[in-house]
Amino acid sequence: MLKPEDFDFVSKLIKSRSGLVLTQDKFYLLESRLMPIARKRGLKDLGELIGALRGMDRTLVEDVVEAMTTNESFFFRDTKPFDQFRHVVLPHMIKARASKRHLRIWCAAASSGQEPYSLAMILQDFASQLAGWRIDIIGTDISREILNKARAGLYSQFEVQRGLPITLLVKHFQKAEDMWQISADLRSKVQYREFNLLEDLKSLGQFDVVYCRNVLIYFDQPTKTDVLSRISAQMPDDGFLFLGGAETVLGISDKFKPLARQRGIYQLNRPGAPDVDVSALEKVQAAGAASTAAGAGAGGFAFPKPKAMQTAAAAGSASTTPSTTTRPSTTGTPPRTYGTGSTGTTGSTYSRPSTSSTAGTAGSSGAGTSRYGTGAGTGSSGTSDSSSYQRPARPAGTGTGSSYSSTRPSSSTLGRTYPRKPDDKKD
Secondary structure, eight states: OOOHHHHHHHHHHHHHHHOOOOOGGGHHHHHHHHHHHHHHTTOSSHHHHHHHHTTTOHHHHHHHHHHHSOOOOOTTTTSHHHHHIIIIIHHHHHHHTTTTOEEEEEETTOTTSHHHHHHHHHHHHTTTTTTTOEEEEEEEESOHHHHHHHHHTEEOHHHHHSSOOHHHHHHHEEEETTEEEEOHHHHTTEEEEEOOTTSOGGGGOOOSEEEOTTOGGGSOHHHHHHHHHHHHTTSOTTOEEEOOTTOOOTTTOSSEEEOTTOSSEEEESSTTOOOOOOHHHHHHHHHHHHHHHHHHOGGGOSSOOOHHHHHHHHHHHHOSSOOEEEOOOOTTOOOOEEEOOSSOSSSOSOBOOOOSTTOOOOSSSOOOOSSSSOOOEEOTTSOEESOSOOOOOOOSTTOTTOOSOSSOOOHHHHHHHSOOOOGGGOO
């Protein structure tokens, strides 16, 4: 078991080098991520590894900090920040920077490069409007190993399937054995630098757009406030900041303010911050929401109902007489008719009326509550029934061609009618 003083030492070391706050409930992370380093160095446990860390071996410290930081990313992650970039940020910047034709974008904690490459793909769609522009996309991360992966632009099948539309895969990637590599053209549009957010940001220069998503959640509040303050100092009045869906500036920093009616995107809280038109984005978002709602349909169906059900519903609303469709009878079997309720308000519009010659009309009042076949119907005796499904009357006797028996089968017979699954096949 790790000694309390050893845990305190390593947690303080990791925080000072990366900003990552490691609490006692995250001990499992130490064990799962640092034991491979211990084994590689021939150390038997975490205690020995931390003992070696106390000697401040620079390479070992870098390995430990890199192992503890999260490198989770995928293309067009969460979608919304990229829609906001396409429909709000770029149109604004194309107008506001028309004289100098220069745009700088920073992806902090860029990980394996999916975020900056996603932005590069969007910028490619604006190539005609950005002709003659200088576009700088800078991706930084604390991990040297992950930056090398980002520069190579090589991704597994699993990685390209996470958020990347097939059209963009075909357009911007080439197959490289069992991997996919992003085009040399897009790779050339992104610069990668090893950088720690706790360091002085002035060396990076000024940025019009900053993506710092899903980073602040790992910091304590004083560190969050400090990082946001230093980021704001590197941005112009009309700059934009993107944070993760679980992150906010509210109650943490007064340097930024949320963009009106939008989540995850912020403007500088300065007098020079302009009013930004978000109407085009809101139209896209409304269309997306309407499409989703239409696809879901009543009851949560994602696909349209079968034509038979659509026809039944239409017939029920247009006529007061239930329509029937007769299934061709087979030898000795009475035909079955299928009717559609006509005036039901909450009952099913699809019901099976009785085929008995004395049966009443089923499902015509539709006063039930169930989704399928609960409209109240009038049977042959003139009494109401809670179900709109009427079982056809059984023919008397057991004459030739009858499909029913006048004698109820025994329970043992019923048991043999539906054989059970073997025990090893049970769900």
